[in-house]
Amino acid sequence: MTSRLAAALGAFAILSCTAPPPAPPGPTAPANFDAATVAKGARLAATGNCVSCHTAQGGKPFAGGYALKTQFGTVHGSNITPDPETGIGGWTLENFTRALREGLSPEGHHYYPAFPYDYFTRLSDEDVAALYAFLMTREPVHAETPANHMLVPRVAVGIWKSKYFEPGRFQPDSSHDARWNRGAYLAQSLAHCSACHTPRTALGGEKREQYMAGGEADGWHAPALNRETPSPRAWNERSLTIYLSTGLTEGHAITAGPMAGVVQNLAHASHDDVGALAYYVVSLMRGATGSAASSVANAAREHPRGAAIYAGACGDCHDRGRAAEGGALELPEAIALSLPTPANLIHIVRDGIVPREHEAQPWMPAFSGALTAEQTTELVQYLRSVSGKPPWPDVAAEVRRIEGDSR
């Protein structure tokens, strides 16, 4: 063995004297990835929900162009298919690793942190390699990523990074078991749960001391996943695993808003990984204080007009409960009523819950045509009162804002 290696090295030495210097390492050819690694990468990419931001509406998967609106302007998900000109076809594993872990392009410029490298930095070598194998074996799509419209120049991202970006791998917590650590690893790296579920500073940095205390995504509230969970019913590992992989579980509202895309992806993730995520998240929620006592009678007294709209527009389905045919969740159990802001409830009332094209999912009709802004406000105020929680401060303004956004 040793002699063979020496012979090979000797042959290399001879060759390198006569041949031109070796070209810089290029990307690995698709044929050189083994199927198991690619399949693992596919499950990981689903866990990371990569496709949501790296696919334009109606566009080819991973070919980029999705416009992500942030408070700092609009940034477009890039083309991460292996097209050599417009995608990552020319990237080596080192280029890819540096992008994920340091937020730097092969040319060395900073990526906007809308690309969640502040989470991906914790990924293991093995998982980075599997993601690379998966992406490099996709169909190359020639698609130029549209220009970003950001108020902040790229160089300023360097300053942001120095304040908020902590590069480094995931450190397991030995006081917890392996499954918990697997869930924590995924939640804090690839799945980047806290990117939406943790509140942010005015500069867009995570408030780390409020980890998973509830944040914002695309105009929707992302509920707290720690002890402050506003969920009217406690989550357990089983219910959360089912929710994360199907969007629908007993006693909880169906998924809606940006989370719907996450769930659609998690359906293709490793089942063990989704279970570990649920196991970890449920541990964060342990010790939650529980919800306020709901009172339909009180709510109807306080908001008779909203109650009348509920009776005519919502009650036919929601009073029956899910067990009955055509029935829907009884609303005191719906988390949207118990959140710190009315945004999600307003979105759901106005736009319904509509599955993505070709997806078979429960369907809630939209009421934006049927109800005026004033009526929507009255209904939302009534439903808040049903939850037993204190009223939201300015529902009417929030309805106007959401109506303006969707126009």
Added chain:
Amino acid sequence: MIELDVNGTRHRLDVPGDTPLLYVLRNDLQLNGAKFGCGLGQCGACTVIVDGRAVFSCITPVSALEGRRIRTVEGLGTVEKPGPMQRAFMEEQAAQCGYCIPGMMMRAQALLESQPGADEAQIRKALTPNLCRCGTHMRILRAVGRAAKLMGSKG
């Protein structure tokens, strides 16, 4: 008493506020174009137009409709003088059993009034909430496309 404006005519009605508009149209006003399909806003057979937007009349309580403009398929034309949407559906023979058609026409009408040059992708997207169990979707799409042209040529 509730006052409703349906196809430009005012009606004073003595019905509970949570009564679905569909029941009032069919039972009190004898406007039987809108159909009862599922009663849950899942099929679209009951679709009418309120203030220019397509709505499911089976889940819209009349208490929400005072002072608003309601239009039903009867408002699009008559047997003698069908409107462009109705003519297009007849010319394309887009109905089989016909149960879904008034709802289809009203949703398509609302679309073409707000987006007169809607293309097929937009028409397909807009009609998503309306189901047809016979399977005349392709004819319905052609009919709406034809209606777009008829309505466009009228100015």
